[in-house]
Amino acid sequence: MERETLDFDIVFAGAGPANLAAALHLRHLVEQHNGHCAGTRLEAEIAVLEKGRSPGGHLLSGAILDPAVMQKFMPDYREQGFPDASPVSRESVWFLSERRKFALPYLPEPFRNDGNLIVSLSEIGAWMQRLAEERGIPVLDSTAAVSPVIHDGCVTGVITDDKGRDRDGRLKSGAEPGMQLNTRALVVGEGARGSLFRQLDREFGLQPPDAGQTYETGVKEVWRIAEGRVQAGEIHHTFGYPLPPAVYGGGWMYALSAREVSLGFVTSAEPGNPVIDPHWNLQLFKEHPLVRSILEDGEMIEYGAKAITSGGYDAMPKLSGPGFLLTGETAGMLNMQRLKGIHLAVQSGMMAAETLFEALKHDDFSPSRLSSYEERFARSAAHDELHNARDYRRNFDQGLYKGLVKSGLKLAVPGILNARSTSSPKPPVPGTRTFETFTRKRSSFRPDGKLTFSREDDLYRSTTLHEEDQPCHLKISPADIRDICAGRCSEEFGNPCTCFCPAGVYEIDHEHDPVLRINASNCLHCKTCDIADPYGIITWTPPEGGGGPAYKQS
Missing domain, CATH: 3.30.70.20 (Alpha-Beta Plaits)
Incomplete structure (x- = not known):
């Protein structure tokens, strides 16, 4: 099939908070420039690709948001219709045995959520998409980015999905070919383990050779419950049951309101121990008396699952390459110690936008110009946060109890455990585990x-x-x-x-x-x-x- 070809300055692959923040911030910077300069006006043809059929429909998260980033991104975000959110009212961390619970008596600073908000990430995504469209940024929904276009060692565009092939790959009546969107810069923000990222990694060697990326699987349900079980803004995090000590993971429960709670369970996804059942773990988690007492006689109203990028600072890929930038979780920007990533996604989007704005201003999208994104990150609060938490997830590679000791001591007495593990994930050894x-x-x-x-x-x-x-x-x-x-x-x-x-x-x-x-x-x-x-x-x-x-x- 012959493809339609469209030309853009910048194409954003993925309509999550990172790329939508980047598109909105870039539009703001261009408009600000044009409003204050007496010289040449800037024009930027941009487009955002979203494979889901509805705004925010593929966005899944806990989610707790550090609102400081929204103040920086859009000072009047509340006036702009930011979705309803519950301020964190009280919080606890529990160690669970099969029938009992034990509260941590003290929460280290990175685990605290004072001033943070319990939000719906899918609602935030829908809100940001609406703002983008109101500002003239086209968001092409139901459009999947399937492969980058690479010419002379540089990304020059992206191919979108064909519509109307049957299960054998034959064209059906009324089939529509995917488009080739040519671009001066492709911004890839497709979440954890994206298909575009894998192709770019094969071509450009983006992942560090000595620190493989790791992932978890988060499975989540939203419940409507009886009044009086929780107060709005109440949050609980758990570790222990139903996982054995050798497997990393834990649960959460966030009260979106007095009648609705978001709960879920995170389980390590690792090829060396593949018989892990994240859905089953969530069901067992709900049977614990702590969780059962809140949910009993309630109604489950939504379910979802996603992979979570957990390798941290040392496993982050290169953030830029010839003709492209990486944002959000695609760039490894998620802090497992704080169990947060939305604020880092927005920060990465703003830094990407500032990089692209300078490229537009100088009419220069060369690799050296785009690499200033990495320099911006190195000077940012996002860099410092991820660097400070770089060992957290790795501390648990030898099991729950050693991880708690290592992480607890390091948080209680900074610098006490400066010796760092440099081991990469080991390949699976078939036949060594009994299931x-x-x-x-x-x-x-x-x-x-x-x-x-x-x-x-x-x-x-x-x-x-x-x-x-x-x-x-x-x-x-x-x-x-x-x-x-x-x-x-x-x-x-x-x-x-x-x-x-x-x-x-x-x-x-x-x-x-x-x-x-x-x-x-x-x-x-x-x-x-x-x-x-x-x-x-x-x-x-x-x-x-x-x-x-x-x-x-x-």
């Missing part, structure tokens, strides 16, 4: 449909939709299905794709050929399969634009 106990416990679990739910029931609350008759966006070769899924993986790991996917995308049936069935229309776009697969044979790619979840309160 019989796990499998037995998991298979005996029976959700009650009131407090705990099956994957199918939860998935229904995510309002996930895909065009059924399209090529499968989860790429596994037939040879790998035959040789690995039916053979090695079954023997060595027990086919963990049936566990680590929180949407039930993968089914194994050894009585059929092929043994693997992929329910691609269930996909929540969390990308856990691309991360946790112990053999690296699953590649997540964007489905036809407009497919996926449609979050409203997450």
